Amino acid sequence: MCRWAAWSGAPKYLEEVICDPQHSLIDQSRNALSCKTAVNADGFGVAWYGDRETPCLYKDVRPAWSDPNLLQIARHVRSGHFLAHVRASTGTATTRDNCHPYTFEHWTFMHNGQVGGYDTVRRRLDNMIPDDLYRHRAGGTDSESLFLIALAYGLKLHPRAAMARTVSEAEAVSKYAGTAPHMRFASAWSNGETLYAARYASDRFAPTLYYRKFSDGVMVVSEPLDEAPNCWVEVQQGHMIEVKNGTVTEMAFVSDEELAEVAAV
């Protein structure tokens, strides 16, 4: 399990999310609260959108708190749209290629969760990635394969449906050949303009997902960055949000029929 946070709004120094809050992402890398693993120190990453259409990606394998470069960049870089992640490996190696976020052209993706029995189903997931995207597979995580499959399923045109289909099919693959829990998924993805985030699980224990509206933007997080009462809105299990121009729209992530099936588990 991992922790992550994203911002969409007026330009903000990255440190205002990564370092400054009482329970900042760096604090969560040592002391996460709503997480199976309190220590999320198997690498980190941040992708921010700036002048160019594609995001800038910075990742490293050290704990977020011990990388002076991250502290410098977070202090000096300002962006109106960024995604940041601290990792706790669920088995794959601690390499930069296995750290989140992942980017492809102007799209970014980061993930907290897992595909159950990934060791066994990895091959099937990889085979769902078409050749022209497969060459971009750099590391070995389930998260990276989910992103590439979603791109293959039309993420650019159908940001909800492509991701929902990806998650449903990966869950089906895990049910066929993997182990329970078959799917745990709290993710954010973005094209630099609209930020999407979804919360889902094949059982009742979806990883947490919250957002908070500020006067100048919206923050979406794995767990609240502070204890401000009534400020952080929890996204329901099986739902997702779209954040654009300060507006948050909540909707079902998978269709109602699918949700009914999930609820019957």
Add this chain to the structure above:
Amino acid sequence: MCRWAAWSGAPKYLEEVICDPQHSLIDQSRNALSCKTAVNADGFGVAWYGDRETPCLYKDVRPAWSDPNLLQIARHVRSGHFLAHVRASTGTATTRDNCHPYTFEHWTFMHNGQVGGYDTVRRRLDNMIPDDLYRHRAGGTDSESLFLIALAYGLKLHPRAAMARTVSEAEAVSKYAGTAPHMRFASAWSNGETLYAARYASDRFAPTLYYRKFSDGVMVVSEPLDEAPNCWVEVQQGHMIEVKNGTVTEMAFVSDEELAEVAAV
């Protein structure tokens, strides 16, 4: 292209190969002579056999010359059978998982060369690896997939034939969908008792391969570690050697018919 060296014989400090010779592996990481790329500084690795059946594997992404840990280990560890490698990436990322040697149980493999058009054929190579081995795929190099395919083809029982079949089929895949040169291959592999090394290419430019007999063992290398006259024996293109108990046996790597085809290119 990369540089590598292996030792089979009486226990020797790793530094006697990696650091001490006039043109040691560390020197080659800065100034390789018989190599397309003089600088081989995209990581390094060494696998040595000791008390246990499996080898000990040490890899890192820094240039070999700048890693104080490597210098310490090379100075203090003694082994009668070890394989060491300095890497020059032909495209894949500089991560530990992409550094050689690769190990599986008690087998070790390292490679200098490439499969032509790997970006295009990578998917086909990965699909030649059966599921039970595929879960051990950690990085993204062609070399790692060659090793896993060879294991699937029976490397443990048929160390020559399994590797030759792997190389032939990978070459065929490259001829079908990749780009020339389809195969460049100078590799060593070992079970800790017998050291194998082969030199092959789909054209006339196989990477170099030499060995040298000492009173207490045999060294096999990409390029000679010193200028001692008449001491280093060049392995012929299309041939391989088996080194065991101080004896070197040279033989065709692929069959004569295959060699005839290769020669006709």
Add this chain to the structure above:
Amino acid sequence: MCRWAAWSGAPKYLEEVICDPQHSLIDQSRNALSCKTAVNADGFGVAWYGDRETPCLYKDVRPAWSDPNLLQIARHVRSGHFLAHVRASTGTATTRDNCHPYTFEHWTFMHNGQVGGYDTVRRRLDNMIPDDLYRHRAGGTDSESLFLIALAYGLKLHPRAAMARTVSEAEAVSKYAGTAPHMRFASAWSNGETLYAARYASDRFAPTLYYRKFSDGVMVVSEPLDEAPNCWVEVQQGHMIEVKNGTVTEMAFVSDEELAEVAAV
């Protein structure tokens, strides 16, 4: 604060201390119990004695649990005398040069604790190191300067007295210009034959120090590696131990007069 463990006895795989025990050093890097900081993930190091007179030193800046090289080395290297350390920085940077143990010729030193107000007194400590040793100052920690000062005060000939004088003078420097607590010190040092460890503080809160006798050797640790009842002996504050050939001798670290003064604080 940091955690450490040392072994003197029959050759043992490093992993028998670093990885295998219920509360191994790697477990302590995530979940230390008797320590101000539960997470000790700002680098690690191990120095082991083997064939050569000098020890082999392996250090890196990642958390101990995330370094595959450490796991390999711990699994394959066997030594009858080694010192291992996981670090939680008290302010200085997370670089290899700031990781413990420190070595000089055949001596090794590692430390848990701090000199109070080091930022202010660092200069004075550095000036206690004579020129011929000062060139070996590689990092910026108080621990490294304590080791070099102890070497200057004759550590090789007077392993107890030189270290005690170093600690007393560093404490005096901190009392003059630093901040309380002026000295916290739980350290081990060794020449490869005799292992020394001391526990001391300028107040009543000396970092913990334990040892345990096995049939084939003695383990000395910051905190017990398991919950075996009555097996781990706590070293008293202000005392030290000498471990040689399986025998543990406990004695006052600083003289009784000094202890009386300390007790009066």
Add this chain to the structure above:
Amino acid sequence: MCRWAAWSGAPKYLEEVICDPQHSLIDQSRNALSCKTAVNADGFGVAWYGDRETPCLYKDVRPAWSDPNLLQIARHVRSGHFLAHVRASTGTATTRDNCHPYTFEHWTFMHNGQVGGYDTVRRRLDNMIPDDLYRHRAGGTDSESLFLIALAYGLKLHPRAAMARTVSEAEAVSKYAGTAPHMRFASAWSNGETLYAARYASDRFAPTLYYRKFSDGVMVVSEPLDEAPNCWVEVQQGHMIEVKNGTVTEMAFVSDEELAEVAAV
């Protein structure tokens, strides 16, 4: 010896200096031409000025060409004032703290060269740094001590004189206790508004230093980034330049009397 480049002018993507030119800084990290060492792969660093008064500093120990983070940052960050450096160690360890540039508040410094016999005179140099600056000494290089001494000698108020005094006194220290060549110095320093660069040596072999005027700014470099004829102006030995608002002023770095003495060597 090292290679470096700096820009003062209209905002420019860092990659326009670090990656894009024919003989970019990354190309120089593999193939420097006017340098004792062709390979400058012992770490790198870049400091850029942006919204804040202090610069943002990014350093790492890998070769510049192998760090995907550097390529990302260079592609996405734009700055009107930045200093970039690729390092070839002259003896000190390859750690981030030993990589250039160095920063202090809003000042930045980077250096190509060395103080002769640094191992012997390091202690004397360190003692020229006053206590309040000494706590900022993080690594072990001569370059970092030169910067801190220059700050102590009033770099902020007298950017030329403070650096010249530092270099002269360090040279004197080396003449007293070090080895020849006593001083090799091609450096750039900056407060974010004015860029200073000097070329000096205690013998006739000062490291090279060039600048080039563009319509939108000035580039200052160790060696030209391309072969454009007549575009790169060589700074004379013993001279320095000040670059501000597109204007380059050349002047003696040390006084004429001092230059006369140097010429007499």
